[in-house]
Amino acid sequence: MTYFLRRLITIVPVLFIAWTLVFLVLQVIPGDPVNLMLAGRPASEEVRANERKRLGLDRPVLERYVLFLANAAQGDLGESYRTRQPVGTMILEQAGPTLRLALGGLIVGVVVGIVLGILAGMRPNTWIDTTCMMLALAGVSLPSFWIGMLLIYVFGMTLGWAPIVGGGFAALILPSITVGLYIAGGFARLVRSSIIEALNQDYIRTARAKGLGPAKVVLKHALRNAMIPPVTLLGVQIAVLIGGAVVTENVFARPGLGTMLVQAVLSKDLPLVQALVVYTTAAYVIINVAIDMLYGLIDPRIAAGRGA
C-alpha cells in the first residue's frame, strides 16, 4: 500500500510540469480562444471584448498562470471556456462511454489476441502460424476508420446484426471490435513469441513427460509464464484507450474523451485541456501500478522479489 501511495505522489511533479507545458504551448500556438469559439460568426467587437473579460483573458499571462495554479491547488480546475460548465463534471460525463469502449475493446483484443497467439505459437512456421500472424498484422495496420466503416457496412447495413449508432449495450459491439482488433494484433504477436519460448523450457518437457495433453500443457503451464511481456504491452494500450479513441468515436458517433480532447485543443479551451491532463496522468499511473500488481499474480516470484 505504501508502494501505491509512493507511486501516486509522483503524480504531483508530473502534473506541474505537464500543466506548465500545456499552458505555454497554448499561449504560443496561434489563435484566440474567443475567435475560435465564435468560429466564423459575425460577432461584434463588443461581444468579443465581453467574452474575453468573462473568461479572464484580458489579464496578463503570468497572472492567469498563477491564478490557475492557485485554484488547481484547491482542487478547482475551473470552467470550460466553450461550455461554461465545470471541467470535472464534463470529464465525468465523458468518462463513462470512454471506459465502456476501452473495456469492450480490451475484452475483444485479449480474447482474439490470445487465441491467435496460442494457435500460432503451438505450430510455429506452419500455415496456421502464417495465417494467424497475417490476421494480427492486418489488425495493427488497417486504420480504424476503415475497419469501422467495413464493420458498419457488413454487420450494420448488409446483415443487420448489430446497431450502427443505436443505443444500449448492443451499440458497443462494432466499436469494441474496431478497437479490439488493433489491440489483438500486437498482443497476438507477443503471445506467440512468448509461447514459443516457454514451450522450449525444461518444465514443459517435464509436463509433457508426465503425460499431460497439449491443451493442458499450453493453457496451464506455458501460457501463464508467457504472459508477462503481453501484459506489459496491454498496460500501455489500456492507458491509451482510457484517453479516448478519437477515430472510433467519430466513426460510430460515440461521445468520449478523445473527441473532447481534440475539440478542447482546437478551441484552445485551456481549463479543459489542463483537466484532461490531470485525468490522463492519473490514469497512466494507476494503470501502471495495477499492471505491476498483476505481475505478482501471474508470477509469484516477482511479488516475492519486490517484498524482499
Place this chain on the structure above:
Amino acid sequence: MRPIHWTIAFALVAGTPAFAQDAEGLTVVFAEDSNSDTTFDPRVTQSRHEEQVITQMFDQLVVADSTAKIYPGLAKSWEVSDDQTSITFALRDDVTFHDGTPFNAEAVKFTLDSIKDPALGSQGAVDIMGPYASSEVLDEFTIKVTYERPFPAGLGTFTENELSPVSPTAVKEKGDNGFAQAPVGTGPFKFVSWEKGREVVLERNEDYNWAPEFMDNKGPSKVARIIHRYVPDASTRVAALEAGEVQITDLTPPLDMQRLSNSGDFKTVVAVASGVPFSAPLNTSKGPFADTKVRQAFMHSINRPALADSLFFGFADAAYGPISSATPEYFEGVEAYYPYDPDKAAALLDEAGWTMGSGGIREKDGAPLSIYFPALMEPESAVALQAEARKAGFDVTVENVLKQKQDELILNNEYDMLVLRWVLNDPAVMVIPYHSRNIPEPGTFKFNWSRYSNPELDKLLTDAAAATTPQAREQLYADAQKLIMEEALVLPIHDQIQSIAYSADLDGIRFAPGNWQVRLYDVRPAAD
C-alpha cells in the same frame, strides 16, 4: 433560381416503416453533422447546430417561413412606429412556457433585457438586437420595444431563434448556465435530456396550440419524440439512415443523395443556404491580386458551373455574387459577370503586364504569377480551382490549414486568397466581408479578407441597412452587389447547400428561414 429542390419517392416500400411508432407515438431520430453543441440558450448561442435543436423548443414573436415571409407568431399583431425607432407587439394571451409560467409582456421584456446584460455573455442575440434600447410593458400582453436610432430591420430580427422568449422563472431558478443545459421555451417540443456528444431528447408539448398559420398541422405535433443524434461522420449518417436507425440526415453527401432518392425508400430535399455562398475573397492589398485586371482575369479563368457540377453532381449550383440566390435582395445581374472565358483572361493578364513564361506560368519582371491559397474548408474545391487557374498561367499554391493557422495568416496579411462562407438570412451580411471597418488588423480579428476599402461601398452598405422603403433598399443592395463584382473582390464558387435525406415514410419536413435548420413540428407519417 430555385432555392429548394425536392425529390419525391415514387414508390413506398411495403413492410414495416423505418420509424418507431408504438403506443407512445412517432419517434423521429435526426442525425446531425456536428457534436460540439455547448448551449441551448437561444440568447447565448451563435451556432447553427445548436439552433437546429433550439428551433424545435422555442417560438418567436413573429415567424418567417422558408421564403422569409413574416407571419404572426407569439405576437398576434404589431405596429412599427413611423420613424422606425420602436415596435409595439400585441401578444397572444393563451401561451404558457413548458414549466407552466405564463407567457406575457414581462417575459419578453425579461428576455430582451437579459440579452443586453454583459453578464449573460450573449454571442449572437446581442448583435442581432442591434441598437436595442429598452422595452416597456404597456399591459399584460402588449409590449413596446424601443431602439436608440431608426432600425428598419427591427421586425425581421424577431424571426430569429436568438430572440425567442425564454421562461423567466426557469432562468431565475437555474441560473444562466443551468438554463443553457435544460432550456424552457414555449415551442412545440420540450427538453427532456442531453447526453453530451451523443444525443438530445425532446418530447412533444401536449399543450401546444399556437403554431404559425403556414404550418399544415395545428395543435400538438404528430411527432411524440425527437432524438437529435450527433453523427459527425457523413458515411455513418447515411449508413444509419439506410439501416433505419435514423430517419433524417443533414449535410448528406451529394453522391449518396442521388442513390438514396433513386432507391424509393428515401426522399431528399436540397436548399440553398442564405448568406455568403462558398467563396474565395481575393486579397486586394498586396501581391498580384492588388491589380483589378489580375483579379478579373482570375475570375474569367474558372469554369464555375462545370466545377460545381463535378463536385456536387447537380445538387449545388455555381454561385455568382457576394450573396447567395436564396438571400433577400439577391441581384440577378451578378450572373452576367465573369463567365468562363480563357481568351478574355489571357488578354487581361497581357494588359496587366503578365506575359506567358516557360512552363505555362505567367511572369512579370522575372517574378512568376504565384498565388498563395490557404484553404480551411473543401480542399477538393481548392484543388479544382488550382487546376483551372493553372491553365490561364496562375501558379496557385494550395495549403490545407487549420483554423489557428488561417487566423494567424489573416491577422498578419499573409495570403492571396482564402475561403469564406456564412449562413445569414439578411443581405446585411455583406457588411461583414466588405465594409472597410472590418479589415483585419494585427490583434483584431475581422472578416474583410479582401482588405478592400472604398467609402462608396461603405456608404452603400450602411445606407441599404438603414433604408426606409423597400425600393430604396433593393436599389442600394443591388448597387453594392454590382460594385463588389465590378471590382472583382471575391470569386463566388458555389452555393452552400443543406442536403437533407429522410425516410419515405415521413412527410412535412420544413426549412426554417435561411434554409439551414429543419423544423420538425409538421412532420407526420406519409399519407399512402
